Amino acid sequence: MTHFIRVLEFSNKEDALKNFCGSFRSGESDFGIFSVDASTFGSLPSSVFAYWMNPSVGDAFSRFRNFAERGLKAQVGCSTKDDFRFLRLWWELREPSDKWIDLAKGGRYSPFYSDIHLQINWKDNAAELEAAILKKYPYLGDSANWVLHRESDYLKPGITWTRRTKSDFSPRFLPAGCVFSEKGLSAFIDGGSRKDISAALAILSSKPCRSLIEVQLAAADKSQAGGVANSYEVGIIKSTPAPDTDAEVTERLAELACRAWKQKLTLDGIQESSHAFHLPAALRDRLGSFDPPAIEAELARIQAEIDAIAFDLYGFSEEDRAPAQASHAAARTDDEETDADDEGEDEENAALIDQTAGLLSWAVGVAFGHFDWRLATGERAAPPEPAPFDPLPAKSPGMLPDGAAPFHANAGILVDDQGHPHDLARLIEEVLARVEAPVPEDVRRWLQKDFFPFHLQRYSKSRRKAPIYWPLSTTSGSYTLWVYYPSLTSQTLYTAINDFVEPKLKxxxxxxxxxxxxxxxxxxxxxxxxxxxxxxxxELIELRDTLLKLAPTYKPNHDDGVQISAAPLWPLFRHKPWQKVLKDTWAKLEKGDYDWAHLAMNYWPERVREKCKTDKSLAIAHGLEHLYVEPEAAPKKTRGRKKGE
Structure with a gap:
């Protein structure tokens, strides 16, 4: 036997080591001393020096075939090398098209389910993205596959997880129709049914399987790791032992995984920006019982049953199960921290959202025609619940269906102006009255002071800020036009002038x-x-003159995304942090940093067209491939003999 002493968690390691050595010489047992047969390390992938592991963990590597041998293909996805250009949040795009595809890109700890909020420009099999990569990395020659990984099983249903995170490993369902990134690794089963994939997900989510994964990371004690992120690479998942399961057990595990997914989908149904959104928390009971603590308790019961089945399948004894349970509990202490690859600073917990603010925000959406109030009144039934592997919908269940009459007809502009037919504060109150919800005392003050910061936070994810309700105001904020981004056109500013500002001036x-x-x-x-x-x-004259100056050249395109589209209007936003973002964006547009944007072509067409001659990705972006001139291949150097040889 070889004896190991661990002093990782002690600040004074010298004294700790002396104490452990004294305990060992006197024959006393201590939690920091491990006596292990070093030959057992040979059974682990790469002979990981996992001296702390319990015997059942080591036995599993020698007793079971691994996931790869059982047909699981764990794969790396694509990288854009320029997320701002090639990624969008799903609500930034006006309607589904063949250009934008849902993208799984990691996320915070969330086993079984997590909404996929990003989309990637994948038109013509990512032709524009490939051209941009080859422009940036010319040494790649004519292949960008090491970045795009087209060999991966894109668009297929599978399992995805966050590659690098401070939290625990959390695999979740990957819907059909998605591309995945190198930060959101994914796995598929050759010839496997959706039931087989669901059962594999349940096993991967179990505590014993997680303990087998952690051993390969050489993570002796995650609770003492100092916040260091772990990398759950494809090789680690493929080399993890997979237990034998019969048809009955496979059926049960798949059922449990799907039940867990359904419970988490229900919890996500009060998140405005989610594909699963139905109604805000204050109204969710209108669709049936909604009890988050009860749902969390049910999730805990499902996880406990999955763990119990998996412990039996792996052959862990009762004594060996405790370390796996404790390891998982320690790993979850970092839940409140942002995952290393998530990059989404505004992923808030549904339970933490103020219900009144959430209700008012929903009412704003109803007034604009974004959400459907009839779900709250029972005039419209909720659509059928999706299945875990179903493609993501173009609209959430809570959004107004295509062709349905909105609560209030409008051209995408409402106003903070008491007595006006399109007064947003009054419309919010009317929405709440229609659904028989309590109306707060000072809706107008909330609209003027609190709404936009709240909205900006909720519609910012993965380092993208994409608010869809834009407050364009006078200098003092005494008069505000609220513009609805999904309805934005080249005529919007003219409508603002002719239908709102000019009549107010008169x-x-x-x-x-x-x-x-x-x-x-x-x-x-x-x-x-x-x-x-x-x-x-x-102030109104100044607002009108600013709008008149901007309107002739303002031709927004939703493919550019919210930030680019709003940048020319930066002087009209009064929220300082957002104004600064837009002002900086406009400066970069002027400089030529974002000449791939349609807006750049509108303002600086000669500059952009000239660049298209030498940049294929820009030519593709603007539909001007005929302008691009392929550079001549550099002649290969030949090596000749030196004189005298």
């Missing part, structure tokens, strides 16, 4: 004239109102 101008004509008869209150109206009139 109204205010008439009031100013009336007070001016009173002359000496104006009271003190009249004087204050006169000054305020004059200042307001000047």
């Amino acid at each position: 109204e205010v101008g008439a009031d100013v004239t009336a007070l001016r004509n009173k002359a000496a008869a104006r009271t003190r209150d009249d004087e204050k109102q006169f000054e305020a109206l004059q200042a307001f009139e000047l």
Whole structure:
């Protein structure tokens, strides 16, 4: 036997080592001393020096075939090398097309289910992306496959997980129709049914299987790892032992995995930006009982049954099960931290969202025609529940179906203007009254002060900020036009001027004239109102003039995404952090950093067309491939003999 002493968790390792050595010499047992037959390391992949593992773990590697030998193909996905250009959040795109495909890209700890919120430009088998990669890395020659990994089983149903994370390994269902990234690794089963894939997912999610994975990472004690992320690479998953299962056990494991997925889908149904969204938390009971603690308890029961089955399949004794349970509990202490590959700073827990704010936000969506209020009144039934491997829907169940009449007809612009037919604050109150929900006291104040920061946070994920309700305001914020991004066109600014700002200017101008004509008869209150109206009139004139300056050249394209589309309007946003983002984006557009954008072609066509001659990816982006000139291949150097040889 070989004896090992672990002092990882001690700050004073010298003293700890002396104490352990004293305990060992005196024959005392201690939790930091391990006595192991070193020959057992040979049964582990790469002979991992896992001195802390219990005997059952080592036996599993010699007793069972691994997942790869049982037909599981774990694969690496693509990388864009420029996510801002080639990725979008799914709500940024106006309608489904053959250009954008759902992309699984890791995420926080979430076994069995996690919404896929990104899409990737994969038009013509990623032709534009490939050209951009070859432009950036010319030494690749004519192949970018080491980045795109076209050999992978894209679009097929499978299992996906976050490659690098501080939390535990959390495999989840991968719907059909998705591409996956090198940060969201995936696995498939050759010739396997969806039941086989679901059962494999259950096994991979079990505590004994996780302990086998952790051993290969050489993660002696994740709770003491100092926040270091683990990399769950394809080779580790493929080399993990897979237990034998008969038809009955496979059926049960698949059923449990699907039940867990359904429970988590239900929890996600109150997240506005999710494909699973139905109604906000305050109204969710309208569709049937919604009890998050009960759902979490059910998830715990499902996980416990999966673990019990897997422990039996792997042959772990009761004594050997405790370390696996403890290891998993320790790994979950980092849940609140962002996963290393998630990059999504605004993934909030559904339970933490203020219900009143969530309700009001939903009402804004109903007023614009984004969400359907009839789900809350029972006038429309919720659509059938999807299955785990079904392709993601183009719209969430809570969104207004195509062709359905909206709550309030509008051209994509509402206004914060009391008494106006398109007054957003009044419409919010009307929506809440229609669904018989309580109306907060000061909706207008919430709309003016709190809504946009809340909305910006909820519609920002994976380092993309993509709000769909845009407040365009006067300098003081005294007058705000709310623009609905999905309805944005080249005519939107003209509509704002003609239907909103100009009529308001006439109204205010008439009031100013009336007070001016009173002359000496104006009271003190009249004087204050006169000054305020004059200042307001000047702000409205400034807003109108700014819109008139922007409108002729403003031709947004939803493929550019929210940030690019909003950048020219940056002077009209009053939320400082968002304004700064847009101002910086506009500066980069002017500089030429984003000449792939349609908006860049609108403002600087000569510059962009010139670049298309030497950049194939830009030519493809703008449909100008005929301008691109392939450079002549450099002649190969030949080696000749030196003189005198």
